[in-house]
Amino acid sequence: MMxxxxxxxxxxxxxxxxxxxxxxxxxxxxxDAFGLVNKVGDFDFTYRTMFQVVALKxxxxxxxxxxxxTLIGSVLALSSIASRSELVVWRVSGLSLMRLMRLMLGLGFxxxxxxxLVGEMGLxxxxxxxxxxxxxxxxxxxxxxxxxYWSKQNLADGKIRMINVKSxxxxxxxxxxxxxxxxxxxxxxxxxxxxxxxxQAKVGTWQLHDVRVVKVKSDASGxxxxxxxxxxxxxxxxxxxxxxxxxxxYDQSRVNLTxxxxxxxxxxxxxxxxxxxxxxxxxxxxxxxxxxxxxMMLLSLPFAYMQTRKGGVGIRVFAGILIGLSFFVLTxxxxxxxxxxxxxxxxxxxxxxxxxxVIALVWIYRVVKV
Numbered sequence: 001m002m003x004x005x006x007x008x009x010x011x012x013x014x015x016x017x018x019x020x021x022x023x024x025x026x027x028x029x030x031x032d033a034f035g036l037v038n039k040v041g042d043f044d045f046t047y048r049t050m051f052q053v054v055a056l057k058x059x060x061x062x063x064x065x066x067x068x069x070t071l072i073g074s075v076l077a078l079s080s081i082a083s084r085s086e087l088v089v090w091r092v093s094g095l096s097l098m099r100l101m102r103l104m105l106g107l108g109f110x111x112x113x114x115x116x117l118v119g120e121m122g123l124x125x126x127x128x129x130x131x132x133x134x135x136x137x138x139x140x141x142x143x144x145x146x147x148x149y150w151s152k153q154n155l156a157d158g159k160i161r162m163i164n165v166k167s168x169x170x171x172x173x174x175x176x177x178x179x180x181x182x183x184x185x186x187x188x189x190x191x192x193x194x195x196x197x198x199x200q201a202k203v204g205t206w207q208l209h210d211v212r213v214v215k216v217k218s219d220a221s222g223x224x225x226x227x228x229x230x231x232x233x234x235x236x237x238x239x240x241x242x243x244x245x246x247x248x249x250y251d252q253s254r255v256n257l258t259x260x261x262x263x264x265x266x267x268x269x270x271x272x273x274x275x276x277x278x279x280x281x282x283x284x285x286x287x288x289x290x291x292x293x294x295x296m297m298l299l300s301l302p303f304a305y306m307q308t309r310k311g312g313v314g315i316r317v318f319a320g321i322l323i324g325l326s327f328f329v330l331t332x333x334x335x336x337x338x339x340x341x342x343x344x345x346x347x348x349x350x351x352x353x354x355x356x357x358v359i360a361l362v363w364i365y366r367v368v369k370v
Contacts, residue, residue, distance in 0.1 A: 005090050009103055012081060017073030017111070021062065024069060028061050029054050036134075045137040056130030060123050060256060066115050067292040068324030070108070074300035075320040082304045097368055101301065108297035115290040123256035124249050132171055141175075143168035148176075149250050151242050152272045158184035163239060165197075168247055173198055177208060179237065187218050194235070199244045211235040241268035254282035255289075255335070262286060277345065281338030284349035285331065292327060292353050298360035299323060302367040327356055 036050045081087050087095075135143065142148075149165040159181060166176035179192035194208035211234065217226040246268070249257060257265070262283040269276035303316050330352035338348055 005093070005095060006103060008086075009081075010107055012077040013074055013107055016077035016080075017070050020073040020076070021065060021069040024065050025058055025061055028065075029058065032057055039138065043137060043139045045134070049133060049137045053130045053134050056126045056133075059118060059121075059126045060253075063115065063118050063123060063255075064328070066111065066118075067289075067296050068321075068328060070111060070293050071296035071300055071324045071327075072317060072320045074104070074297060075303045075316050078300060078304035079316055087304055097364075100304075101298070101364075104297040104301060105294055108294040112290045112293045115293060119286060119290070120258050122258060124252040124258075124261070127252055127256055128171075128248055141167055141169075143175075143251075145251055149247060151246075152274055153240055153242065154272050155181065159189075160184075160186065163242055165247065169196075171248065172244060174206070174247065188216050189218075190215055192235070192237070200236070203243050204240050205236060205238050208235045208237060209233070241271065254279060255285065257282070257286075259283065259286055277338050278335075280345040281335055281348050284345050285335060288349045288353055289331065292331070292356075295353050295356045295360060296324070296327070298364065299356060301360070302363045305367045323356075327352055330355070 032054045033050060036053060039045045040047055040050055078087075134140075144165070144167060147164070148167065149163070151163045153161040153163060155161050162180040162182070164178040164180075165174050167174075169175050174197035175195070177192075177194040177197050179190075180188060181190040181192075183189055191214040192208070193212045193214075195210035197206045197208045199205070200207055211232040213230045213232060213235070215228045215230075241264070245261070246265070249261060254262065262279050265279045266276040266283065269279065300320065303320070334348045334351055337343075338345060341348070
């Protein structure tokens with residue numbers, strides 16, 4: 001009997017969850033398509049390009065929406081089961097609250113693993129590929145937003161190098177590179193300008209092309225007294241942690257980076273004395289966010305018991321949407337607050353899930369007790 005209940009229960013839940021997911025993905029894909037359709041006909045941007053760009057955004061949407069869709073789908077499924085009085089029959093047959101919670105958490109654990117795999121399969125690669133396809137079709141030359149890529153590198157003897165790259169071409173060639181080398185007391189000593197650069201076999205080593213090297217001499221006050229220029233066809237430089245992967249992912253959403261990529265950025269920023277707090281919060285969010293599915297499962301459970309007392313599936317679905325959006329907003333707030341508050345990154349990342357877990361447990365207790 002219990003195995004039959006488990007099969008029917010999981011079938012209802014999965015059909016509702018992925019049905020809601022399909023609806024949301026279709027809605028967001030349609031919105032994106034309407035936003036891009038006005039670019040069709042510009043340069044080489046075609047309908048095929050538009051569909052490719054939209055399709056490459058779907059993994060990101062799926063990752064962001066699965067917890068919300070889990071809550072809404074579970075509310076729909078449990079409300080449907082309760083409205084057919086199947087839940088009452090199951091409870092009479094020996095399905096206790098604890099057993100029902102174990103069933104919910106078992107399915108939630110499966111969905112948590114799926115979400116973790118989706119997040120670790122490289123959402124940034126999909127987003128980056130979509131951007132590259134769009135930029136290539138529109139003949140855009142600027143890969144980075146604003147002033148380009150900026151980074152700091154610590155050199156020997158306490159010297160500092162500031163790195164600026166204006167663009168990335170064809171996904172692998174740096175364009176318009178500027179390197180500024182400073183003494184330990186931050187006096188400019190050398191400027192290196194190059195038209196392009198390609199990464200060599202050794203990771204972090206770059207071959208610069210069409211190079212101009214400017215050596216600067218300064219007095220005690222830091223004022224420039226003399227400078228010499230040298231033109232070189234090529235120059236090999238070691239940019240350490242500034243690898244091709246780092247350049248490619250520079251403008252990508254931190255949420256879309258894998259745990260390994262986030263840890264690399266944390267290490268690189270920490271080694272050069274820069275703040276890595278945003279990436280630390282993003283790292284722990286990446287670890288904890290999939291567990292939000294388990295919380296959403298528990299939040300949906302009281303709706304099944306309430307359904308036997310009060311009508312209105314639409315009201316319950318609307319409430320589920322509001323709860324899911326609240327969880328999404330709090331998760332986003334934790335990410336942005338990471339730069340302004342001194343709380344532990346783990347606390348900031350875990351706070352939304354912990355808050356809704358407490359709400360879920362209190363709600364279950366009150367609904368079942370009544």
